[in-house]
Amino acid sequence: SRQIRAPRGGTLHCRSWLTEAAYRMLQNNLDPEVAENPKHLVVYGGIGRAARDWACFDQILQSLRELGDDESLLVQSGKPVGVFKTHPDAPRVLIANSNLVPKWANWEQFNELDRKGLFMYGQMTAGSWIYIGSQGIVQGTYETFAEAARQHYGGSLAGRWILTAGLGGMGGAQPLAASFAGAASVTIECQQSRIDFRLRSRYLDEQASDLDDALARMARYTAEKRAVSVGLLGNAAELLPELARRARAGGLRPDLVTDQTSAHDLVNGYLPLGWSVADWQQAQQDPARHAQLTEAAARSCARHVQAMLDFHAMGVPTVDYGNNIRQVAFDQGVKNAFDFPGFVPAYIRPLFCEGKGPFRWVALSGDPEDIRRTDARLKELFPGNAKVHRWLDMAGERIAFQGLPARICWLGLGERHVAGLAFNEMVRRGELKAPIVIGRDHLDTGSVASPNRETEAMRDGTDAVSDWPLLNALLNTAGGATWVSLHHGGGVGMGYSQHAGMVIVADGSEAAEKRLARVLVNDCASGVMRHADAGYELAIETAKKHGLKLPMLR
């Protein structure tokens, strides 16, 4: 089977660095270091693919090699469908993935088309060629914890600890993110193998022998203000209620409670109370036991949420981390399950209001030194931004690169274009070995409508209005991003979201400088606009501070 790896170095395989960037990033998405299942072109997120099939993949590369600087390649659900005459300031690639007319926007329709080779699931950054491995989830979680720190603890988690569960694919980022954010943490996980894996990769510092030991460690680390992460083997549905009981009785209280077990999938994702892991895994394999398993898991989730509600009632900040556990408990009769909020309205939305989101960049040279230089430059550019400094230091030290060296760093309006222009300058001056490609997740301030996640509980009730991501894509196309994408169903599945991607190349040229100045402002400004329009004060202030022209706000 084929092994894909993006070319490195300063030699072009295409006619410009704009097309070369797409050429390398598509291949990088399928690098075995990056992709979850490269054999099937799957990058991440279940079945999120980079191209529809190998023939399409090869032809996209071929088309990119030939593409002129006044042409644009159209990619339709992973298939290269047309090359059209545009102009140098237009995007070189335009992408639409997985979009279905709403009445037909479901998995049945998707699967039927997919089976026939007519369709593809693009997830967010899989089909838009800007996935960079697990660094993204670490920073996303870090931002969430850091924002909680800002809201509840004057910006510092020193001497505080976070209580959560789940050390799976995404949840495994929690202990490292907590450490980065300056907090000690206990993460409950029912599978020893998962704990071992995270210990090995240094995402988790140590394992407690039991509950008492875990609490003792927290008492010590918080007193010493040491951000050490501790794993605890056990069932959250049993341990969380016990921890709540002790806290109520005057024991140690966590400073933040959340959860990343896979409660959204009651067959495969949540170990029921009293079950052994072995029996759980057997039941997963046996469809005849799924009803029983689902019911037991749901009942356990209800207990779990009840404990979270107890912490919430004690005044401990408590959030749902997008795993649907509140809904499961609610359906089990826990009437006040939604008393504590989801993480987006609680912690991410304030960031979105300032245009902050998962900005990222990749060194096309393949040289890690290029990323180290950009890291250093960024610290110079934002001398007063302690959160950014902290993140960059720790990421530089503890995040292993996957594929082409890359960095993620949540920046906001007024910051992203400064970074982009600085990188372009560095390329021009020859301080980097090759151009830098800049992008972001579709989970960003102006680029997504997803009523169960990013746009849950918008202040004005416009959760489902998807004009905004569509405008975002049109605006980035108009501004001259290098590639722009429009997707459906990322993150939450068919029917539940629409979102837009944007990638732009800093090749050191003056033309790139102009495009970067436009696109990196507009892209996040459109998110500030969207939140200002929904009535968020912080967004309105941000818009005013940066002089955005929002006609109906004056």
Next chain:
Amino acid sequence: SRQIRAPRGGTLHCRSWLTEAAYRMLQNNLDPEVAENPKHLVVYGGIGRAARDWACFDQILQSLRELGDDESLLVQSGKPVGVFKTHPDAPRVLIANSNLVPKWANWEQFNELDRKGLFMYGQMTAGSWIYIGSQGIVQGTYETFAEAARQHYGGSLAGRWILTAGLGGMGGAQPLAASFAGAASVTIECQQSRIDFRLRSRYLDEQASDLDDALARMARYTAEKRAVSVGLLGNAAELLPELARRARAGGLRPDLVTDQTSAHDLVNGYLPLGWSVADWQQAQQDPARHAQLTEAAARSCARHVQAMLDFHAMGVPTVDYGNNIRQVAFDQGVKNAFDFPGFVPAYIRPLFCEGKGPFRWVALSGDPEDIRRTDARLKELFPGNAKVHRWLDMAGERIAFQGLPARICWLGLGERHVAGLAFNEMVRRGELKAPIVIGRDHLDTGSVASPNRETEAMRDGTDAVSDWPLLNALLNTAGGATWVSLHHGGGVGMGYSQHAGMVIVADGSEAAEKRLARVLVNDCASGVMRHADAGYELAIETAKKHGLKLPMLR
């Protein structure tokens, strides 16, 4: 209440003709000669609006007056939400109307947002400022009949007659379109007032006294090859079966059968057999009688469709004109109701395969003479195109302008940009009094996904894939159209369609020339691409003939 009328003449109210065009076209959409209910900003198609409310309308105009040539205005469901820095070759306005995340894409969600002033229904050309009155439906129907002529009768309907029903808002265009296409016609209509209205406006030539008289006239007009249109008062559910019976018994046979009663709305749209119009209208007002009315109407539709099936079985070309009457009959137990096709797969799709669609242009000067000159120029440009000549001659003679003088003319790939460039040349040479604005309906070859209408029964089963209209909008933005729009729900309502609009200004400049050459090719080429991708031979041939670069087809 306010009366809106677009400014005429050569004086700018904005800073360029690009923004002036949007400025005039928005106002033109609300001209009482053009709009159905201008007081409520409703242009056409139920509640299709041009702007969200009067405050938004005023602010759009204000923003357009101020907009620089390197700025773009964003309009979100009729509200001007932002002005961003772009560049001269980017669109001046980017529009997204009525878009909802699929799971929430229904009328309940729409209505709730609309009631709160947070949303707007853009229909197709209402919210994208390129509606030109009833000329559009006349030409659309003409094209349908002309394509039927090409497929079944060697291109000529001389000596032939069309049998149909319904002289309502859209159906009323049928007799005139039939005459334009060279066919005599009988249109059955149950309301005398509707017949009178169409006689007055010269859309209908004469009225027959009864069925025998109508048939006698058809015998005469077909013998004389005269394209005279005849209205016949009565119920189609009664008269159509009788006509089928006579035809089977050797009587006069129509050469094409269709129907435009409002069978899609069984309460308000279809008079049941045996009911008087007065009783029908009373029952419409009385919700208690709706069940009875619906049932009676459905049963009558079943008889009506049975008669259409009889004609179909006799070998008479028979099509459903998008009023859902086959579905109604099918639900009533007419198992073979779908034996005859819808009009799009039958007659419109072949046109789409050649990139043909509802191309249109408007004289910003307001001078009808400008349109006459463009008509003449078009005839020079396409000397061999008899259909275009015939249409332009008849339209010039019989279509009254509404608002700014405009012309619609279905042109295809290889024709649209030739027309656009010629108009630009005329503006530059001063042969026209002001620039020309060029656009099209969203019902076009590359711009719509609508599984119950424009993309019904696609050869490869991709009816619901909406990547295509999204790519179309991105491509037109990249190419430099003057405004670009992305809508949801046009034509068939919330949940059932996604589509894109495009308008571009020919201001006589060299920059416009380049943009026109790109956009007017790409826009319809993207439709040829979409149909080629679906496997239509005619589209594949068209693509080859015009040298389109479709990477997976080589």
